Amino acid sequence: MATRKNTQPKPAGCPDCAGKGEIAETVRVGARKGRATDDRQAAVCLTCLGTGEAPDGEGSP
Structure with missing residues (x-):
């Protein structure tokens, strides 16, 4: 039996911290x-x- 690929899109990264979760x-x-x-x-x-x-409504096309 073949395995399925994950078709869910990756969430967009936060614009302020570039996806790191921390800022300086x-x-x-x-x-x-x-x-x-x-x-x-x-x-x-x-x-x-x-x-x-990214919070809902931001960074997603």
Whole structure:
């Protein structure tokens, strides 16, 4: 018996994080002014909530 191919299309990748689920945020220091530093830290992408897939209605033709 022959096996079937998966015909479901792959979900589109998130446009903000390029499908990784993480973005780089600037580290801020100081209580009042919040000065930006040259350092970066990983943060969860708020567009896709860390899944790496585009939200419904975006990125799909």
